[in-house]
Amino acid sequence: MSAHAHHVDPLSLPFVPIPASTSPDAVVKLTLLHCGELTARRVMFRQRTTLAEMAEPEMGPIFAWVVEKTVEGRTEKYLWDLGLVSDFKKFGPEMAAASEVMASINIPESAQLPALLTNLSPPPATPDTLTGIILSHAHPDHAGTLNEFPASIPVIAGPGTKAWMDSTPDAEKPIPPWVWSHPDFIGEVGDEGAKGKGKGWQKVGSFEAAWDFFGDGSLYLMQAPGHCPGHQVALCRVSTSPDTYVLLGGDTCHSRHIYTPFPTPVARSDIACWAHPAEGPAGSTKGTHTMHVDVAEAYKSIAKLTRMEMEANVMCVLAHEGELTEELGFGIGEMKQGWEKWKESGWKKGKEKGEHPQPKY
Numbered sequence: 001m002s003a004h005a006h007h008v009d010p011l012s013l014p015f016v017p018i019p020a021s022t023s024p025d026a027v028v029k030l031t032l033l034h035c036g037e038l039t040a041r042r043v044m045f046r047q048r049t050t051l052a053e054m055a056e057p058e059m060g061p062i063f064a065w066v067v068e069k070t071v072e073g074r075t076e077k078y079l080w081d082l083g084l085v086s087d088f089k090k091f092g093p094e095m096a097a098a099s100e101v102m103a104s105i106n107i108p109e110s111a112q113l114p115a116l117l118t119n120l121s122p123p124p125a126t127p128d129t130l131t132g133i134i135l136s137h138a139h140p141d142h143a144g145t146l147n148e149f150p151a152s153i154p155v156i157a158g159p160g161t162k163a164w165m166d167s168t169p170d171a172e173k174p175i176p177p178w179v180w181s182h183p184d185f186i187g188e189v190g191d192e193g194a195k196g197k198g199k200g201w202q203k204v205g206s207f208e209a210a211w212d213f214f215g216d217g218s219l220y221l222m223q224a225p226g227h228c229p230g231h232q233v234a235l236c237r238v239s240t241s242p243d244t245y246v247l248l249g250g251d252t253c254h255s256r257h258i259y260t261p262f263p264t265p266v267a268r269s270d271i272a273c274w275a276h277p278a279e280g281p282a283g284s285t286k287g288t289h290t291m292h293v294d295v296a297e298a299y300k301s302i303a304k305l306t307r308m309e310m311e312a313n314v315m316c317v318l319a320h321e322g323e324l325t326e327e328l329g330f331g332i333g334e335m336k337q338g339w340e341k342w343k344e345s346g347w348k349k350g351k352e353k354g355e356h357p358q359p360k361y
Protein backbone atom coordinates (compact mmCIF):
# COMPACT_ATOMS: atom_id res chain seq x y z
CA MET A 1 0.00 0.00 0.00
CA SER A 2 1.21 3.45 -0.83
CA ALA A 3 0.64 4.99 2.62
CA HIS A 4 4.42 5.11 2.98
CA ALA A 5 4.84 7.52 0.09
CA HIS A 6 6.43 10.84 0.94
CA HIS A 7 6.62 14.44 -0.16
CA VAL A 8 7.83 15.20 -3.67
CA ASP A 9 10.25 18.11 -4.19
CA PRO A 10 8.21 20.82 -5.95
CA LEU A 11 11.37 22.09 -7.63
CA SER A 12 11.78 18.73 -9.38
CA LEU A 13 8.56 19.30 -11.35
CA PRO A 14 8.46 20.68 -14.88
CA PHE A 15 6.98 24.18 -14.91
CA VAL A 16 5.30 25.87 -17.85
CA PRO A 17 4.78 29.60 -17.22
CA ILE A 18 1.13 30.55 -16.83
CA PRO A 19 0.08 32.25 -20.10
CA ALA A 20 -0.16 36.03 -19.69
CA SER A 21 -3.52 37.74 -20.07
CA THR A 22 -4.29 39.33 -23.41
CA SER A 23 -7.23 41.44 -22.28
CA PRO A 24 -8.30 43.20 -19.06
CA ASP A 25 -11.55 41.25 -19.34
CA ALA A 26 -9.77 37.89 -19.07
CA VAL A 27 -10.59 37.49 -15.39
CA VAL A 28 -13.20 35.88 -13.16
CA LYS A 29 -14.69 37.34 -10.00
CA LEU A 30 -14.59 35.12 -6.92
CA THR A 31 -16.72 34.96 -3.78
CA LEU A 32 -15.66 32.57 -1.03
CA LEU A 33 -18.55 31.00 0.90
CA HIS A 34 -18.13 29.63 4.44
CA CYS A 35 -20.51 26.67 4.49
CA GLY A 36 -19.88 25.49 8.06
CA GLU A 37 -17.45 23.41 10.05
CA LEU A 38 -16.66 19.73 10.14
CA THR A 39 -14.81 18.27 13.12
CA ALA A 40 -13.18 14.88 12.64
CA ARG A 41 -13.43 12.89 15.88
CA ARG A 42 -9.71 12.09 15.65
CA VAL A 43 -6.88 13.54 13.58
CA MET A 44 -7.47 12.72 9.93
CA PHE A 45 -6.01 15.72 8.12
CA ARG A 46 -2.42 16.49 9.23
CA GLN A 47 -0.09 13.94 10.77
CA ARG A 48 0.95 14.56 14.40
CA THR A 49 3.74 12.91 16.33
CA THR A 50 2.19 10.88 19.15
CA LEU A 51 -0.82 8.57 19.40
CA ALA A 52 -2.26 10.90 22.05
CA GLU A 53 -2.04 13.82 19.65
CA MET A 54 -3.63 11.70 16.92
CA ALA A 55 -6.58 11.03 19.25
CA GLU A 56 -7.53 14.74 19.35
CA PRO A 57 -10.44 16.10 17.27
CA GLU A 58 -9.45 18.11 14.21
CA MET A 59 -11.64 20.86 12.78
CA GLY A 60 -11.84 22.30 9.29
CA PRO A 61 -14.19 24.81 7.67
CA ILE A 62 -16.03 23.82 4.51
CA PHE A 63 -15.58 26.29 1.67
CA ALA A 64 -17.36 26.73 -1.63
CA TRP A 65 -16.97 29.49 -4.20
CA VAL A 66 -19.01 31.52 -6.65
CA VAL A 67 -17.09 32.03 -9.91
CA GLU A 68 -18.46 34.82 -12.11
CA LYS A 69 -17.46 35.47 -15.70
CA THR A 70 -18.63 38.50 -17.64
CA VAL A 71 -18.43 38.48 -21.43
CA GLU A 72 -19.83 41.38 -23.46
CA GLY A 73 -22.00 42.56 -20.60
CA ARG A 74 -23.45 39.11 -19.84
CA THR A 75 -22.43 37.41 -16.61
CA GLU A 76 -22.27 33.64 -16.14
CA LYS A 77 -22.23 32.36 -12.56
CA TYR A 78 -20.90 28.99 -11.49
CA LEU A 79 -20.73 27.41 -8.07
CA TRP A 80 -17.46 25.63 -7.34
CA ASP A 81 -18.49 22.94 -4.84
CA LEU A 82 -21.64 22.89 -2.72
CA GLY A 83 -20.53 22.23 0.86
CA LEU A 84 -22.25 19.68 3.08
CA VAL A 85 -25.75 19.09 4.42
CA SER A 86 -26.83 20.73 7.69
CA ASP A 87 -27.77 17.33 9.12
CA PHE A 88 -26.25 13.95 8.20
CA LYS A 89 -29.78 12.47 8.42
CA LYS A 90 -30.45 13.99 5.01
CA PHE A 91 -28.16 11.28 3.61
CA GLY A 92 -30.36 8.45 4.93
CA PRO A 93 -29.89 6.38 8.10
CA GLU A 94 -26.94 4.21 7.03
CA MET A 95 -24.75 6.95 5.65
CA ALA A 96 -25.78 9.23 8.55
CA ALA A 97 -24.65 6.63 11.09
CA ALA A 98 -21.36 6.04 9.26
CA SER A 99 -20.73 9.79 9.05
CA GLU A 100 -21.54 10.41 12.74
CA VAL A 101 -18.86 7.91 13.74
CA MET A 102 -16.26 9.90 11.82
CA ALA A 103 -17.19 13.52 12.39
CA SER A 104 -19.54 16.08 13.86
CA ILE A 105 -20.74 19.13 11.96
CA ASN A 106 -21.68 22.70 12.75
CA ILE A 107 -23.78 23.78 9.80
CA PRO A 108 -26.84 25.93 10.52
CA GLU A 109 -29.68 25.54 8.00
CA SER A 110 -29.03 29.13 6.98
CA ALA A 111 -25.40 28.32 6.05
CA GLN A 112 -26.27 25.30 3.94
CA LEU A 113 -26.41 25.83 0.21
CA PRO A 114 -28.49 26.81 -1.63
CA ALA A 115 -30.16 28.76 1.25
CA LEU A 116 -26.80 30.38 2.08
CA LEU A 117 -26.78 32.19 -1.27
CA THR A 118 -30.00 34.05 -0.65
CA ASN A 119 -29.14 34.71 3.02
CA LEU A 120 -26.11 36.72 1.95
CA SER A 121 -26.48 40.40 1.20
CA PRO A 122 -26.32 41.00 -1.64
CA PRO A 123 -26.58 37.39 -2.85
CA PRO A 124 -23.52 36.60 -4.99
CA ALA A 125 -25.78 34.28 -7.02
CA THR A 126 -29.16 32.63 -6.69
CA PRO A 127 -30.23 29.20 -7.96
CA ASP A 128 -32.10 30.82 -10.84
CA THR A 129 -29.06 32.88 -11.91
CA LEU A 130 -26.62 29.96 -11.89
CA THR A 131 -25.18 28.82 -15.20
CA GLY A 132 -23.74 25.64 -13.73
CA ILE A 133 -22.12 23.78 -10.87
CA ILE A 134 -18.50 22.63 -11.00
CA LEU A 135 -17.40 20.02 -8.46
CA SER A 136 -13.80 19.63 -7.30
CA HIS A 137 -14.79 16.03 -6.61
CA ALA A 138 -17.74 13.82 -5.71
CA HIS A 139 -17.49 13.69 -1.92
CA PRO A 140 -20.35 14.56 0.43
CA ASP A 141 -18.72 17.72 1.83
CA HIS A 142 -18.41 19.12 -1.72
CA ALA A 143 -21.60 17.92 -3.39
CA GLY A 144 -23.84 17.47 -0.36
CA THR A 145 -26.80 19.55 -1.46
CA LEU A 146 -26.89 18.75 -5.17
CA ASN A 147 -30.49 17.51 -4.93
CA GLU A 148 -31.66 20.82 -3.44
CA PHE A 149 -30.72 22.72 -6.61
CA PRO A 150 -32.93 22.80 -9.70
CA ALA A 151 -32.27 19.64 -11.74
CA SER A 152 -31.88 21.83 -14.82
CA ILE A 153 -28.56 23.27 -13.61
CA PRO A 154 -25.77 21.33 -15.36
CA VAL A 155 -23.02 19.76 -13.25
CA ILE A 156 -19.41 19.52 -14.39
CA ALA A 157 -16.94 17.15 -12.71
CA GLY A 158 -13.37 16.03 -13.36
CA PRO A 159 -12.55 13.16 -15.75
CA GLY A 160 -12.94 9.78 -14.05
CA THR A 161 -15.75 10.85 -11.75
CA LYS A 162 -18.58 9.22 -13.69
CA ALA A 163 -16.84 5.87 -14.15
CA TRP A 164 -16.08 5.81 -10.42
CA MET A 165 -19.65 6.65 -9.43
CA ASP A 166 -21.19 4.27 -12.00
CA SER A 167 -18.97 1.35 -10.96
CA THR A 168 -19.56 1.80 -7.22
CA PRO A 169 -22.56 -0.09 -5.77
CA ASP A 170 -25.27 2.29 -4.55
CA ALA A 171 -24.75 1.40 -0.88
CA GLU A 172 -21.05 2.31 -1.13
CA LYS A 173 -21.31 5.45 -3.23
CA PRO A 174 -19.70 8.43 -1.46
CA ILE A 175 -22.81 10.44 -2.33
CA PRO A 176 -26.31 8.94 -1.99
CA PRO A 177 -27.48 7.74 -5.42
CA TRP A 178 -30.61 9.90 -5.32
CA VAL A 179 -28.44 12.96 -4.77
CA TRP A 180 -25.98 12.07 -7.54
CA SER A 181 -28.69 11.21 -10.09
CA HIS A 182 -30.70 14.38 -9.45
CA PRO A 183 -29.26 16.74 -12.11
CA ASP A 184 -30.48 16.38 -15.70
CA PHE A 185 -26.89 16.60 -16.92
CA ILE A 186 -23.57 15.60 -15.42
CA GLY A 187 -20.58 16.00 -17.70
CA GLU A 188 -16.86 15.64 -17.25
CA VAL A 189 -14.54 18.46 -18.28
CA GLY A 190 -13.93 18.03 -22.01
CA ASP A 191 -17.19 16.11 -22.63
CA GLU A 192 -19.76 17.42 -25.04
CA GLY A 193 -21.76 19.94 -22.98
CA ALA A 194 -18.93 20.38 -20.46
CA LYS A 195 -16.25 21.85 -22.71
CA GLY A 196 -16.96 25.50 -22.13
CA LYS A 197 -14.70 27.29 -24.62
CA GLY A 198 -11.82 24.89 -23.99
CA LYS A 199 -10.24 23.10 -26.94
CA GLY A 200 -7.96 20.54 -25.31
CA TRP A 201 -5.79 19.68 -22.34
CA GLN A 202 -2.60 21.68 -21.90
CA LYS A 203 0.21 22.09 -19.39
CA VAL A 204 -0.11 25.13 -17.16
CA GLY A 205 2.35 25.89 -14.38
CA SER A 206 3.15 22.65 -12.58
CA PHE A 207 -0.07 20.96 -13.73
CA GLU A 208 0.02 18.55 -16.66
CA ALA A 209 -3.65 18.66 -17.66
CA ALA A 210 -5.42 22.01 -17.58
CA TRP A 211 -8.62 22.96 -19.43
CA ASP A 212 -9.09 26.61 -20.41
CA PHE A 213 -12.81 26.71 -19.62
CA PHE A 214 -13.58 30.27 -20.72
CA GLY A 215 -11.01 30.25 -23.54
CA ASP A 216 -9.16 33.31 -22.25
CA GLY A 217 -7.04 31.81 -19.46
CA SER A 218 -9.29 33.15 -16.70
CA LEU A 219 -10.32 29.70 -15.44
CA TYR A 220 -8.21 26.58 -15.86
CA LEU A 221 -9.80 23.37 -14.55
CA MET A 222 -6.80 21.17 -13.73
CA GLN A 223 -6.55 17.46 -12.93
CA ALA A 224 -5.11 16.85 -9.45
CA PRO A 225 -5.23 13.08 -8.87
CA GLY A 226 -4.72 11.22 -5.62
CA HIS A 227 -7.58 12.21 -3.32
CA CYS A 228 -10.27 10.35 -5.28
CA PRO A 229 -11.08 9.65 -8.93
CA GLY A 230 -11.78 12.85 -10.86
CA HIS A 231 -10.37 15.25 -8.28
CA GLN A 232 -9.63 18.64 -9.83
CA VAL A 233 -8.50 22.14 -8.85
CA ALA A 234 -9.17 25.53 -10.47
CA LEU A 235 -6.70 28.25 -11.36
CA CYS A 236 -8.59 31.55 -11.47
CA ARG A 237 -7.12 34.76 -12.88
CA VAL A 238 -8.64 37.49 -10.73
CA SER A 239 -6.71 40.54 -11.98
CA THR A 240 -4.63 41.76 -14.91
CA SER A 241 -1.83 44.38 -14.86
CA PRO A 242 -0.45 42.53 -13.02
CA ASP A 243 -1.95 39.09 -13.58
CA THR A 244 -2.82 37.49 -10.22
CA TYR A 245 -4.42 34.14 -9.54
CA VAL A 246 -6.29 32.23 -6.85
CA LEU A 247 -5.94 28.47 -7.03
CA LEU A 248 -8.97 26.67 -5.61
CA GLY A 249 -7.18 23.62 -4.22
CA GLY A 250 -10.14 21.39 -3.27
CA ASP A 251 -8.95 18.43 -1.18
CA THR A 252 -5.50 18.12 -2.76
CA CYS A 253 -4.63 18.01 0.93
CA HIS A 254 -6.48 19.03 4.11
CA SER A 255 -4.06 21.36 5.86
CA ARG A 256 -1.94 24.33 4.91
CA HIS A 257 0.93 22.72 6.83
CA ILE A 258 1.05 19.91 4.27
CA TYR A 259 1.68 22.11 1.20
CA THR A 260 3.59 24.98 2.84
CA PRO A 261 6.24 26.17 3.59
CA PHE A 262 8.53 25.78 0.61
CA PRO A 263 10.96 24.73 -0.65
CA THR A 264 12.09 22.20 1.97
CA PRO A 265 9.83 19.15 2.25
CA VAL A 266 11.10 18.41 5.79
CA ALA A 267 9.35 21.53 7.02
CA ARG A 268 5.98 20.33 5.75
CA SER A 269 3.64 18.01 7.63
CA ASP A 270 2.75 14.62 6.23
CA ILE A 271 -0.71 13.50 5.21
CA ALA A 272 -2.32 12.02 8.32
CA CYS A 273 -2.32 8.24 8.58
CA TRP A 274 -5.09 7.43 11.04
CA ALA A 275 -6.98 4.60 12.66
CA HIS A 276 -10.55 4.11 11.49
CA PRO A 277 -12.88 3.68 14.51
CA ALA A 278 -13.23 0.02 13.43
CA GLU A 279 -9.50 -0.41 14.10
CA GLY A 280 -9.82 0.67 17.70
CA PRO A 281 -10.47 3.58 20.05
CA ALA A 282 -8.83 6.91 19.21
CA GLY A 283 -5.19 6.88 20.25
CA SER A 284 -5.01 3.12 20.77
CA THR A 285 -3.34 2.23 17.51
CA LYS A 286 -1.57 3.89 14.59
CA GLY A 287 -3.99 2.81 11.89
CA THR A 288 -3.68 2.56 8.15
CA HIS A 289 -6.18 5.01 6.69
CA THR A 290 -5.57 8.27 4.88
CA MET A 291 -7.89 10.78 3.18
CA HIS A 292 -6.52 9.75 -0.22
CA VAL A 293 -7.11 6.72 -2.45
CA ASP A 294 -3.61 6.98 -3.90
CA VAL A 295 -1.15 8.55 -1.48
CA ALA A 296 1.80 8.61 -3.91
CA GLU A 297 -0.36 10.46 -6.47
CA ALA A 298 -1.66 12.75 -3.72
CA TYR A 299 1.89 13.74 -2.78
CA LYS A 300 2.61 14.53 -6.44
CA SER A 301 -0.47 16.75 -6.63
CA ILE A 302 0.51 18.41 -3.32
CA ALA A 303 3.94 19.20 -4.79
CA LYS A 304 2.20 20.79 -7.79
CA LEU A 305 0.17 22.93 -5.40
CA THR A 306 3.30 23.92 -3.48
CA ARG A 307 5.05 24.82 -6.75
CA MET A 308 2.14 27.07 -7.75
CA GLU A 309 2.10 28.68 -4.29
CA MET A 310 5.79 29.51 -4.81
CA GLU A 311 4.73 31.88 -7.60
CA ALA A 312 4.41 35.38 -6.14
CA ASN A 313 1.20 36.00 -8.11
CA VAL A 314 -0.61 32.79 -7.10
CA MET A 315 -2.45 32.21 -3.82
CA CYS A 316 -3.72 28.69 -3.14
CA VAL A 317 -6.77 28.06 -0.96
CA LEU A 318 -7.75 24.56 0.14
CA ALA A 319 -11.40 23.65 0.62
CA HIS A 320 -10.76 23.20 4.36
CA GLU A 321 -7.99 25.76 5.00
CA GLY A 322 -9.05 26.95 8.46
CA GLU A 323 -6.35 29.57 8.99
CA LEU A 324 -7.99 31.73 6.34
CA THR A 325 -11.10 32.41 8.42
CA GLU A 326 -8.91 33.99 11.11
CA GLU A 327 -6.67 35.86 8.67
CA LEU A 328 -9.54 37.32 6.67
CA GLY A 329 -12.05 37.61 9.49
CA PHE A 330 -15.14 35.78 8.30
CA GLY A 331 -17.25 33.03 9.79
CA ILE A 332 -19.91 30.42 9.17
CA GLY A 333 -22.65 31.61 6.85
CA GLU A 334 -20.59 34.56 5.62
CA MET A 335 -18.80 35.33 2.38
CA LYS A 336 -15.48 36.91 1.50
CA GLN A 337 -15.07 39.03 -1.62
CA GLY A 338 -12.25 41.27 -2.86
CA TRP A 339 -10.09 38.45 -4.25
CA GLU A 340 -9.11 40.63 -7.20
CA LYS A 341 -7.02 42.60 -4.69
CA TRP A 342 -5.64 39.72 -2.59
CA LYS A 343 -2.06 40.61 -3.40
CA GLU A 344 -2.21 44.32 -2.64
CA SER A 345 -4.36 43.52 0.41
CA GLY A 346 -1.56 41.24 1.68
CA TRP A 347 -3.75 38.17 2.14
CA LYS A 348 -0.85 35.78 1.46
CA LYS A 349 1.70 37.59 3.62
CA GLY A 350 1.02 35.69 6.85
CA LYS A 351 1.30 32.38 5.05
CA GLU A 352 4.59 33.44 3.46
CA LYS A 353 5.96 34.40 6.88
CA GLY A 354 4.89 31.06 8.37
CA GLU A 355 2.13 32.54 10.55
CA HIS A 356 -0.80 30.15 10.77
CA PRO A 357 -3.55 31.41 13.09
CA GLN A 358 -5.65 28.49 14.30
CA PRO A 359 -9.40 28.81 14.02
CA LYS A 360 -11.17 28.76 17.39
CA TYR A 361 -13.80 26.16 18.08
Ligand SMILES: [Zn+2]
Pocket residue numbers: 139141142251319320
Ligand atom coordinates in the same frame (compact mmCIF):
# COMPACT_ATOMS: atom_id res chain seq x y z
ZN1 LIG B 1 -13.43 17.79 1.62
